[in-house]
Amino acid sequence: xxxxxxxxxxxxxxxxxxxxxxxxxxxxxxxxxxxxxxxxxxxxxxxxxxxxxxxxxxxxxxxxxxxxxxxxxxxxxxxxxxxxxxxxxxxxxxxxxxxxxxxxxxxxxxxxxxxxxxxxxxxxxxxxxxxxxxxxxxxxxxxxxxxxxxxxxxxxxxxxxxxxxxxxxxxxxxxxxxxxxxxxxxxxxxxxxxxxxxxxxxxxxxxxxxxxxxxxxxxxxxxxxxxxxxxxxxxxxxxxxxxxxxxxxxxxxxxxxxxxxxxxxxxxxxxxxxxxxxxxxxxxxxxxxxxxxxxxxxxxxxxxxxxxxxxxxxxxxxxxxxxxxxxxxxxxxxxxxxxxxxxxxxxxxxxxxxxxxxxxxxxxxxxxxxxx
Amino acid sequence: xxxxxxxxxxxxxxxxxxxxxxxxxxxxxxxxxxxxxxxxxxxxxxxxxxxxxxxxxxxxxxxxxxxxxxxxxxxxxxxxxxxxxxxxxxxxxxxxxxxxxxxxxxxxxxxxxxxxxxxxxxxxxxxxxxxxxxxxxxxxxxxxxxxxxxxxxxxxxxxxxxxxxx
Amino acid sequence: xxxxxxxxxxxxxxxxxxxxxxxxxxxxxxxxxxxxxxxxxxxxxxxxxxxxxxxxxxxxxxxx
Numbered sequence: 001x002x003x004x005x006x007x008x009x010x011x012x013x014x015x016x017x018x019x020x021x022x023x024x025x026x027x028x029x030x031x032x033x034x035x036x037x038x039x040x041x042x043x044x045x046x047x048x049x050x051x052x053x054x055x056x057x058x059x060x061x062x063x064x065x066x067x068x069x070x071x072x073x074x075x076x077x078x079x080x081x082x083x084x085x086x087x088x089x090x091x092x093x094x095x096x097x098x099x100x101x102x103x104x105x106x107x108x109x110x111x112x113x114x115x116x117x118x119x120x121x122x123x124x125x126x127x128x129x130x131x132x133x134x135x136x137x138x139x140x141x142x143x144x145x146x147x148x149x150x151x152x153x154x155x156x157x158x159x160x161x162x163x164x165x166x167x168x169x170x171x172x173x174x175x176x177x178x179x180x181x182x183x184x185x186x187x188x189x190x191x192x193x194x195x196x197x198x199x200x201x202x203x204x205x206x207x208x209x210x211x212x213x214x215x216x217x218x219x220x221x222x223x224x225x226x227x228x229x230x231x232x233x234x235x236x237x238x239x240x241x242x243x244x245x246x247x248x249x250x251x252x253x254x255x256x257x258x259x260x261x262x263x264x265x266x267x268x269x270x271x272x273x274x275x276x277x278x279x280x281x282x283x284x285x286x287x288x289x290x291x292x293x294x295x296x297x298x299x300x301x302x303x304x305x306x307x308x309x310x311x312x313x314x315x316x317x318x319x320x321x322x323x324x325x326x327x328x329x330x331x332x333x334x335x336x337x338x339x340x341x342x343x344x345x346x347x348x349x350x351x352x353x354x355x356x357x358x359x360x361x362x363x364x365x366x367x368x369x370x371x372x
Numbered sequence: 373x374x375x376x377x378x379x380x381x382x383x384x385x386x387x388x389x390x391x392x393x394x395x396x397x398x399x400x401x402x403x404x405x406x407x408x409x410x411x412x413x414x415x416x417x418x419x420x421x422x423x424x425x426x427x428x429x430x431x432x433x434x435x436x437x438x439x440x441x442x443x444x445x446x447x448x449x450x451x452x453x454x455x456x457x458x459x460x461x462x463x464x465x466x467x468x469x470x471x472x473x474x475x476x477x478x479x480x481x482x483x484x485x486x487x488x489x490x491x492x493x494x495x496x497x498x499x500x501x502x503x504x505x506x507x508x509x510x511x512x513x514x515x516x517x518x519x520x521x522x523x524x525x526x527x528x529x530x531x532x533x534x535x536x537x538x
Numbered sequence: 539x540x541x542x543x544x545x546x547x548x549x550x551x552x553x554x555x556x557x558x559x560x561x562x563x564x565x566x567x568x569x570x571x572x573x574x575x576x577x578x579x580x581x582x583x584x585x586x587x588x589x590x591x592x593x594x595x596x597x598x599x600x601x602x
Contacts (some may be wrong), residue, residue: 168405
């Protein structure tokens with residue numbers, strides 16, 4: 001990557017990776033209900049739990065006087081259930097994630113299982129699941145809560161606004177930015193000149209640059225924040241990447257020119273009996289494959305990165321018997337350090353690829369073909 | 373696949389969509405538009421400055437060429453002027469010489485003519501004087517001579533003889 | 539995960555690995571042949587690799 005060539009940026013990357021790594025290492029690996037993680041199954045559960053969204057901002061937990069103490073702060077829960085909109089703070093669940101604590105509010109009873117809120121039906125006290133993991137005596141609610149991810153989105157959104165509006169203000173006085181603006185400006189120029197312009201074309205790129213810049217910085221910052229200790233795993237949420245992909249789909253669908261639709265629906269220059277087949281394939285590509293590949297790629301890369309890093313950290317516990325405490329810890333440190341470095345690169349790469357492919361799809365839609 | 377769909381939270385999807393649209397709107401309004409506009413302005417400024425420099429360079433070259441041309445022209449003009457002046461000088465000198473010669477010639481001619489006429493007049497006067505004197509002398513002589521008859525005859529005869537000889 | 543799932547995932551990874559290897563190899567060859575086109579080749583390589591990756595991930599998740 002071009003960015004890695006600059007010495008100062010490489011140092012930044014290393015510093016970032018180090019902080020990330022130590023953050024992970026110092027993050028005590030504890031299971032949700034308080035026990036120390038030891039067995040492989042517990043490690044697996046912990047990792048899966050970490051990947052999920054949560055309804056409170058949990059920093060760490062410790063045991064004192066035989067009692068689990070949780071440090072963090074609650075976040076508001078906003079759900080749309082049978083009886084309309086209900087709001088309460090997530091502290092009402094008392095850090096329960098197994099469906100034991102029932103919150104009664106607004107004539108509805110809610111429980112939280114694996115970071116999911118269920119509304120219990122009349123008379124039920126615990127949620128029963130069938131073989132396919134569908135609840136039999138409760139149902140899911142539409143969850144608009146300010147979860148950890150939403151909290152992260154809000155914070156990062158505000159941060160982006162602050163940074164870039166400050167950069168914008170700097171231009172009013174002089175044409176060269178100072179301070180942090182000097183870091184941001186080349187990135188903006190990079191997205192405009194290397195992603196938007198060559199893929200969309202000189203004629204139309206201006207209209208889409210705003211979207212592409214927002215997507216690029218949002219994903220990149222989110223990926224990096226996801227790597228940090230106490231960070232938010234936002235781009236590892238399927239719903240978030242799906243929302244981004246659907247926005248790209250909407251943009252390239254509504255900005256598509258007549259030419260593009262003609263090529264999709266009734267491809268010129270092929271035999272007439274092939275045309276319907278091609279149309280089906282092209283339509284599937286347009287509405288399914290393109291957005292699906294976008295959303296799955298980002299989600300899978302980020303999730304996979306988290307799983308790998310956390311599994312390597314878990315070596316500390318899982319291989320303790322075979323390698324001894326020092327050996328297992330050392331191995332885990334070295335491996336997770338290098339994987340974290342790679343993840344920092346992946347964080348940029350995924351933001352770049354998402355933006356690049358969005359630009360490419362938009363470019364295909366607005367392109368005007370020469371008439372054959 | 374099933375587990376993934378199970379994990380998918382529609383609420384988060386909606387919240388993210390709304391927040392992200394808001395973010396795009398705000399970013400475009402407060403950040404990207406001014407940033408991109410000023411970047412464009414700056415790039416255009418740099419471009420126009422470069423163009424201006426290029427133009428100035430070209431102008432300088434043109435000016436230099438002009439100067440050169442002007443110098444050359446001036447030199448040629450000077451030479452032409454000098455040549456003309458020289459020619460004029462020569463011409464004036466030759467003209468003057470010619471005129472002087474002509475004038476001198478004329479004057480000489482006139483003088484000659486005047487001398488001629490004077491000479492003629494003098495000659496004529498002399499002739500008339502001589503004639504008058506001759507006549508007076510002749511008269512005196514004749515008067516004396518013709519006082520006697522012989523002498524008169526002799527004279528006539530002499531004169532006659534002379535005239536035929538002449 | 540059942541055994542057929544695991545085998546399928548393995549097959550997907552093998553396929554994607556071969557594909558990525560071919561892309562990377564061809565890109566390297568291209569760069570070696572025309573070092574001045576490095577930027578363009580890299581961009582194209584990343585796009586194709588990303589498309590392949592999307593396909594592989596899609597298949598993996600369908601099987602999960």
